Amino acid sequence: MTNSTRQHSAIEGQTAAPSSTLVIKDLHAKVEGKEILKGISLIINSGEIHAVMGPNGSGKSTLCKVLMGHPKYEVTKGSASLNGIDILDLEPNERANLGLFLGFQHPMEIAGVTLGNFLRLAKNAQIKSHNKDGQTIGPVEFMGTMKENLDLLKMDHKFIGRSVNEGFSGGERKRAEIAQMAILKPKISLLDEIDSGLDIDALKIVAKGIKDTFEKTNSGVLLVTHYQRILDYIEPNFVHVISDGKIAKSGGPELAHELEKTGYEQFENCKIVN
Ligand SMILES: Nc1ncnc2c1ncn2[C@@H]1O[C@H](COP(=O)(O)OP(=O)(O)OP(=O)(O)O)[C@@H](O)[C@H]1O
């Protein structure tokens, strides 16, 4: 081995992230006394993109929120683990520290907290969770990382000084979610309708941000979407259809194309029932 190849392997060794697996088994959950998830089983490995589709109200966002630990949702049966660690009893921040990330369908405003501080504090919390003596990153030092990631999402640097999502357009909020993903480098990302509200160019930019992060970090992605469009840029390995709180069908990328033509009529119980 030459010096240069040895050096190259050493660098690769440093950057290659270990494999991760999210295992969801027979997950049932209810909210406000109503059962929404009725037995979801899914395994997401590093290097895999799973698209999750399905009619409105079928439980896609509920699945993401339950996995992230939203306090309103009660798990009544089943399990979920990340790299062998049961996540269902953990607080949302503990799940995030393990490497789980949720990009919200409707990202919330946080008045009085700038995007810059929010991203830096999130990154520092992650560093501290891995090593309590770890060196946190100061505002000046973090500026370069932040600008680089905002550039990836083609976001103006002025966003660094604005309150999180306050007055952000729908598309700007989605870009900010992916900037957060790019900075936190999660092991498994749950992206809930990250493509909704994006114009044609923004869709390409956000898709590139997701793909770059996915490829660089050896992560796994669960991508909830209603449309084939984003899947033209981020080709999924698997496509799943959730109907009435259950996975009604799984397949490859061709399933998304089929759904675009046929809709959800083939799936029973996909009507919204109160
Ligand atoms: N906090 C809540 N209180 C009452 N019902 C809720 C609550 N959260 C979710 N639900 C109900 O759970 C069902 C599933 O909602 P969910 O948001 O998971 O659907 P979805 O598949 O993400 O739909 P969409 O494609 O429209 O985003 C819906 O009938 C919804 O009204």
Ligand SMILES: [Mg+2]
């Ligand atoms: Mg939803």
